[in-house]
Amino acid sequence: MNGPGINDFTLRVATVNGTGSASANGLLMKTIFRMGVPVVGKNIFPSNIQGLPTWYEIRVTGDGYAGRDGEIHFIIAMNPETYASDLADLAPGGVLLYDSTWPRPQLLSRPDVTVLGAPLSAMCNEAFKAARSRILMKNMAYVGVAAALFDLDLNVIEQLVTEMFAGKEKLIPLNMQAVALGHDYAKQNFECPLDFRVSPLDKTRGKVMIDGNTAAGIGAVFGGATFGAWYPITPSTSLMDAFQKYCEELRVDPETGQNNFCILQAEDELAAAGLTIGAAWAGARGFTPTSGPGVSLMSEFIGFAYYTEVPLVICDIQRVGPSTGMPTRTQQCDIQLCAYASHGDTRHLVLFPSHPGECFEFSAKALDLAERFQTPVFFLSDIDIGMNDWMVDELTWPEDYVPDRGKVLDATQLEEIDAFYRYLDVDGDTIPYRTLPGTHPKGAYFLRGSGHTKLGRYTEKGDEYKEVVDRLYQKWKRAAAFMPSPVLKSANRPARYGMIAVGSSDAAVTEARDRLEAAGIPVDYLRVRGFPFNEEVDAFIDNYEEVFVIEQNRDAQLLNLLITETSAAKEKLVPVLHYSGEPLNYRFVYEAVETALKVRKIA
Amino acid sequence: MTSFVKPKIHRLNEPTNALGKSRADYDGAMSTLCAGCGHDSVTAALARAFYELSSDPKDVVKVSGIGCSSKTTTYFLKDAHGANTVHGRMPSFATGAAAVNKHLTYVGVSGDGDSLSIGLGQMAHAIRRNVDMIYMLENNGVYGLTKGQFSASSDIGSKAKKGATNMLPPIDPAIMALSIGATFVARSFSGDKKQLVSLIKAGIAHRGFALIDVISPCVSFNDHKGSTKSYAHTYQYYHKAVHADYVPPSEEITAAYEEGESMPVELHDGGTILLRKLDADYDPTDRTAAMAKLMESQQTQEILTGLLYIDESRPAMAEHKKLPDTPLHSIPYETLNPGAEALRRIQEEFR
Numbered sequence: 001m002n003g004p005g006i007n008d009f010t011l012r013v014a015t016v017n018g019t020g021s022a023s024a025n026g027l028l029m030k031t032i033f034r035m036g037v038p039v040v041g042k043n044i045f046p047s048n049i050q051g052l053p054t055w056y057e058i059r060v061t062g063d064g065y066a067g068r069d070g071e072i073h074f075i076i077a078m079n080p081e082t083y084a085s086d087l088a089d090l091a092p093g094g095v096l097l098y099d100s101t102w103p104r105p106q107l108l109s110r111p112d113v114t115v116l117g118a119p120l121s122a123m124c125n126e127a128f129k130a131a132r133s134r135i136l137m138k139n140m141a142y143v144g145v146a147a148a149l150f151d152l153d154l155n156v157i158e159q160l161v162t163e164m165f166a167g168k169e170k171l172i173p174l175n176m177q178a179v180a181l182g183h184d185y186a187k188q189n190f191e192c193p194l195d196f197r198v199s200p201l202d203k204t205r206g207k208v209m210i211d212g213n214t215a216a217g218i219g220a221v222f223g224g225a226t227f228g229a230w231y232p233i234t235p236s237t238s239l240m241d242a243f244q245k246y247c248e249e250l251r252v253d254p255e256t257g258q259n260n261f262c263i264l265q266a267e268d269e270l271a272a273a274g275l276t277i278g279a280a281w282a283g284a285r286g287f288t289p290t291s292g293p294g295v296s297l298m299s300e301f302i303g304f305a306y307y308t309e310v311p312l313v314i315c316d317i318q319r320v321g322p323s324t325g326m327p328t329r330t331q332q333c334d335i336q337l338c339a340y341a342s343h344g345d346t347r348h349l350v351l352f353p354s355h356p357g358e359c360f361e362f363s364a365k366a367l368d369l370a371e372r373f374q375t376p377v378f379f380l381s382d383i384d385i386g387m388n389d390w391m392v393d394e395l396t397w398p399e400d401y402v403p404d405r406g407k408v409l410d411a412t413q414l415e416e417i418d419a420f421y422r423y424l425d426v427d428g429d430t431i432p433y434r435t436l437p438g439t440h441p442k443g444a445y446f447l448r449g450s451g452h453t454k455l456g457r458y459t460e461k462g463d464e465y466k467e468v469v470d471r472l473y474q475k476w477k478r479a480a481a482f483m484p485s486p487v488l489k490s491a492n493r494p495a496r497y498g499m500i501a502v503g504s505s506d507a508a509v510t511e512a513r514d515r516l517e518a519a520g521i522p523v524d525y526l527r528v529r530g531f532p533f534n535e536e537v538d539a540f541i542d543n544y545e546e547v548f549v550i551e552q553n554r555d556a557q558l559l560n561l562l563i564t565e566t567s568a569a570k571e572k573l574v575p576v577l578h579y580s581g582e583p584l585n586y587r588f589v590y591e592a593v594e595t596a597l598k599v600r601k602i603a
Numbered sequence: 604m605t606s607f608v609k610p611k612i613h614r615l616n617e618p619t620n621a622l623g624k625s626r627a628d629y630d631g632a633m634s635t636l637c638a639g640c641g642h643d644s645v646t647a648a649l650a651r652a653f654y655e656l657s658s659d660p661k662d663v664v665k666v667s668g669i670g671c672s673s674k675t676t677t678y679f680l681k682d683a684h685g686a687n688t689v690h691g692r693m694p695s696f697a698t699g700a701a702a703v704n705k706h707l708t709y710v711g712v713s714g715d716g717d718s719l720s721i722g723l724g725q726m727a728h729a730i731r732r733n734v735d736m737i738y739m740l741e742n743n744g745v746y747g748l749t750k751g752q753f754s755a756s757s758d759i760g761s762k763a764k765k766g767a768t769n770m771l772p773p774i775d776p777a778i779m780a781l782s783i784g785a786t787f788v789a790r791s792f793s794g795d796k797k798q799l800v801s802l803i804k805a806g807i808a809h810r811g812f813a814l815i816d817v818i819s820p821c822v823s824f825n826d827h828k829g830s831t832k833s834y835a836h837t838y839q840y841y842h843k844a845v846h847a848d849y850v851p852p853s854e855e856i857t858a859a860y861e862e863g864e865s866m867p868v869e870l871h872d873g874g875t876i877l878l879r880k881l882d883a884d885y886d887p888t889d890r891t892a893a894m895a896k897l898m899e900s901q902q903t904q905e906i907l908t909g910l911l912y913i914d915e916s917r918p919a920m921a922e923h924k925k926l927p928d929t930p931l932h933s934i935p936y937e938t939l940n941p942g943a944e945a946l947r948r949i950q951e952e953f954r
Contacts, residue, residue, distance in 0.1 A: 033954075218946075218949065221941060222946065253927065256928070258925050260927055260938060261931070262702040271724075271728065275695045277696060279702055279703050281699075282699070283931070304689050396946070438707045448686075
């Protein structure tokens with residue numbers, strides 16, 4: 001496979017959390033982005049506030065792939081605690097830079113890599129007085145070293161630093177001084193630049209670097225959400241932070257000072273679900289962001305919303321489970337949970353965004369689907385999409401967009417009809433009409449999670465109960481045609497094998513598919529974007545001898561969902577499972593598929 | 604629990620309210636509770652209060668959790684939207700609904716199991732948010748639908764029908780509510796309709812969360828000798844501390860009152876709650892004193908009733924959250940959509 005080269009390498013910064021390295025790492029990434037070179041950033045951080053190891057990976061990817069590489073070519077090792085593992089993770093031929101204020105001869109144990117020492121602490125201690133600024137400036141100093149080694153544009157860095165400290169201008173020269181310290185040291189002591197480095201391109205025009213949670217929060221604003229409730233939980237918190245930020249910026253009535261939105265911080269996820277369902281029942285377009293543990297707590301209410309047909313959008317930003325699991329590490333481990341959450345016969349709509357651009361689009365889509373089908377809709381993202389910055393096309397909103405509020409009768413319509421029955425399938429399309437409190441006396445009805453007839457009355461009679469739940473099943477099936485269609489990437493010649501993936505696996509799978517094809521192994525790839533699955537999924541699986549189902553969990557949840565919910569033969573589906581908690585990388589997928597096919601050939 | 608349509612029978616020359624509606628227009632389905640259940644009296648008091656207030660039923664929202672008490676939301680105001688939600692989770696549902704449209708009246712009906720065990724957290728947080736709603740806690744000290752287990756409001760020493768004695772201290776919803784900033788705390792008895800109706804009217808008029816803890820005996824599982832939530836026990840220890848009359852904005856206060864004995868509390872709707880203190884030394888606007896008095900009554904087993912505490916100064920959720928005059932569901936999309944230029948502008952920081 002390809003090794004490091006110009007605009008093609010991965011850099012890892014190993015630091016300690018709470019030392020302010022995030023802004024330095026962001027600066028490095030944005031510098032490359034502004035030089036027109038596509039870039040991927042992955043934050044691998046501990047569930048902790050201060051003092052534990054944290055890593056930031058920047059992949060420079062001139063050909064524009066958005067996933068992880070799987071190899072590390074350069075490490076800025078700022079955390080002595082992880083020197084050993086950082087050194088071990090470095091690919092042969094790689095380079096490790098460390099703070100040689102305290103020399104570490106043991107770092108020289110690998111003959112196949114280069115170790116560079118720069119006395120970053122010593123230089124910063126000499127140049128800066130305050131203890132805190134010495135720590136922060138050390139981060140800027142490694143940016144300077146990297147700038148020299150990778151041939152980064154210092155003007156771009158200065159511009160970014162200026163933007164970063166807008167309003168705190170006196171910090172700009174100090175930070176640039178620290179950058180210069182590192183830069184000058186590298187120039188004087190190392191051969192600069194390295195063979196693998198950054199060379200300006202024009203591939204980031206019209207692009208933005210944004211994380212999925214922020215994009216989803218903006219999407220909810222543009223999608224017309226007026227209500228949000230949540231209980232803070234990693235990694236979903238930043239979604240509500242974004243919604244709140246942009247609501248406060250864009251949704252406060254300038255004349256009255258009143259908010260054209262309501263955001264409530266709940267006491268727990270049970271309440272977050274109740275608040276959102278109550279608001280939706282009363283007519284607001286609402287959503288609640290959470291993660292797996294929150295969905296577990298919400299489950300009773302999810303079944304209530306399903307059975308009583310109240311729109312509900314839950315954004316599940318998945319993290320590693322079970323239980324508390326690894327709250328800051330990524331997985332796709334709630335697929336089965338979200339498909340069927342709650343007791344009794346329940347099944348839901350699930351959207352699988354695969355990057356922040358789709359988070360923006362799908363958070364609004366989820367609101368539309370929930371109101372059209374009057375049912376819970378899961379927006380299933382994960383930490384990798386939600387909390388990492390991805391390069392995506394600049395977000396644009398369709399000018400002609402009209403929110404789909406579904407079937408809601410207003411006072412005039414109620415006045416005209418003889419009688420209103422909440423669960424009557426008047427139009428024969430499985431979706432009944434609903435009414436909002438305060439509209440019209442004829443619209444009054446009683447919402448109940450207990451057995452009810454199609455007229456909305458209490459019942460314990462089997463046939464009356466079945467009539468309603470049978471319609472619910474049909475309604476759910478009907479929704480398949482309204483889910484975003486799958487995206488097919490076909491090989492350049494007929495393929496005997498296929499791949500299926502959802503969500504954040506897409507970037508790595510796309511790259512693996514391209515590279516397999518280049519290596520003479522044609523594979524077609526279908527990215528599924530919604531559940532219930534539409535017919536194209538069945539048809540796709542039907543076309544191949546075998547289909548690899550690539551996903552980020554132990555139990556092959558997507559594969560099992562495909563077995564249950566499509567006509568696919570079980571034997572055709574082959575699991576490719578990645579569940580370490582780190583974002584998926586293309587090498588893993590490539591090797592899994594290549595190895596499997598080699599075995600087939602031998603057999 | 605089957606739902607029966609209650610026949611609507613109008614009498615000749617029956618009185619009507621300002622909307623031209625009769626008392627029967629505020630009824631709902633037939634109750635399926637046990638004959639003599641305290642909850643049915645509470646239902647009747649609610650219907651009576653809304654009738655006397657001339658409320659338009661379509662502008663009322665009824666919400667409940669799960670349990671005998673929670674079934675009663677179908678038994679009054681059939682022309683109002685209602686929701687029977689999830690056990691212990693009525694407060695969150697009601698809060699969400701109330702956030703959407705601040706012009707409607709929200710009535711929550713719950714019980715001691717629903718509010719003080721499974722739903723203690725949700726009730727507490729609805730109080731903290733000062734959601735503009737009236738919260739009826741139909742308190743009988745027992746689980747009825749599951750046939751006779753003690754609830755969290757059972758008093759120490761109270762006996763179950765099958766003979767067990769409760770050893771755990773009770774949660775007094777009034778004391779708890781006071782301790783976390785409730786702005787309207789009342790206690791009443793299902794057997795005292797007059798007091799109950801006037802408290803409900805005052806609670807509806809109050810801006811913010813109004814808790815009415817109603818001792819509402821369970822005739823099937825907790826009305827025996829040895830129970831401290833029986834009709835007999837309640838009648839014996841029932842003590843009226845403060846009487847509250849709601850006077851709507853349109854009416855003049857005609858009742859004469861003497862300083863120190865009665866006091867008017869002005870409400871945000873322009874109306875007044877006229878408090879008549881039956882215990883001269885009790886001040887229902889003094890939270891600390893109210894707490895002390897309630898704790899004292901716990902010791903003496905006295906059931907202190909009336910409007911125990913009122914505070915009209917704290918903003919309700921609608922003010923605190925600056926909720927708009929237009930209900931959230933009716934704000935035009937043109938107003939909600941920030942537009943293409945705003946989208947371009949906010950993305951500048953992502954380059």
